[in-house]
Amino acid sequence: MNTVIQIHELFKKYKGADFFSVKELSLAIQQQEIVGLIGPNGAGKTTLISILCGLIHPTSGTFTIKGLTYTDHALQIKNLIGIVPQEYALYPTLTARENLTYFGSLYGLKGKNLKNKINEYLTILGLIHFADKRIETFSGGMKRRINLIAGILHDPEILFLDEPTVGVDVQSKNVIIDFLNELNRKGTTIIYTSHHLAEAEDFCTRIAIIDEGRIFIEGTPEFLIQSVAGATNLEEVFLTLTGKKLRDAL
Numbered sequence: 001m002n003t004v005i006q007i008h009e010l011f012k013k014y015k016g017a018d019f020f021s022v023k024e025l026s027l028a029i030q031q032q033e034i035v036g037l038i039g040p041n042g043a044g045k046t047t048l049i050s051i052l053c054g055l056i057h058p059t060s061g062t063f064t065i066k067g068l069t070y071t072d073h074a075l076q077i078k079n080l081i082g083i084v085p086q087e088y089a090l091y092p093t094l095t096a097r098e099n100l101t102y103f104g105s106l107y108g109l110k111g112k113n114l115k116n117k118i119n120e121y122l123t124i125l126g127l128i129h130f131a132d133k134r135i136e137t138f139s140g141g142m143k144r145r146i147n148l149i150a151g152i153l154h155d156p157e158i159l160f161l162d163e164p165t166v167g168v169d170v171q172s173k174n175v176i177i178d179f180l181n182e183l184n185r186k187g188t189t190i191i192y193t194s195h196h197l198a199e200a201e202d203f204c205t206r207i208a209i210i211d212e213g214r215i216f217i218e219g220t221p222e223f224l225i226q227s228v229a230g231a232t233n234l235e236e237v238f239l240t241l242t243g244k245k246l247r248d249a250l
């Protein structure tokens with residue numbers, strides 16, 4: 001097996017906080033896996049992804065991406081990974097094409113190569129006819145798809161997605177998931193967070209259920225369902241393990 005991400009006893013406490021958002025978290029992710037990080041609000045999923053993407057520092061613990069650390073190889077890692085954040089990272093008054101040209105240029109892409117890639121992805125994701133319209137005129141589902149393209153123009157080997165299908169209709173969701181499956185089939189390792197448990201059950205090759213910063217259990221969706229007596233789907237596993245009370249994170 002080819003380990004692409006190795007996490008060892010990661011802890012994160014935000015400045016001024018009196019609790020850890022990530023606690024003693026260890027996990028190994030293999031090439032071409034689709035790993036779902038599933039957990040209630042405030043469980044620590046975004047914090048974990050932000051650490052792995054080099055956006056924030058862990059308080060303690062170590063991790064490597066393809067054997068590399070940010071301390072020594074930040075630039076190489078930047079080229080290996082793609083990030084699709086929860087919040088739209090798009091400029092509303094620019095067109096879809098202008099936004100994507102800007103994001104591509106951040107990775108050193110330019111000219112015909114960049115233009116062709118933008119056209120290819122806009123076509124696959126059903127947006128080519130909206131290429132020259134301003135983002136502010138787009139629906140939520142269209143913005144999510146542009147946000148996704150912005151994160152993958154440089155063909156990352158490892159893709160991090162924070163709730164890529166939140167707030168979109170079923171058509172946009174299906175287009176996004178089909179597209180991600182195709183990227184994965186070609187070799188991309190995917191780490192994603194979601195609150196759609198049925199989607200995660202179908203989409204992920206492995207799932208880690210996270211609560212209060214810790215991994216409760218991880219394994220294939222089938223393994224998780226078999227591990228909890230009486231559970232027939234991931235939602236039942238999730239509710240059994242994380243409880244049914246509301247979680248409101250600040």
Ligand SMILES: Nc1ncnc2c1ncn2[C@@H]1O[C@H](COP(=O)(O)OP(=O)(O)OP(=O)(O)O)[C@@H](O)[C@H]1O
Binds near residue numbers: 017021044
């Ligand atoms: N910048 C920050 N400063 C202080 N505390 C933070 C910060 N970001 C997150 N937290 C806290 O860390 C904990 C984990 O938050 P995080 O956003 O990682 O959870 P999450 O699992 O992604 O939640 P959600 O499903 O709601 O997106 C929460 O208690 C949150 O309030």
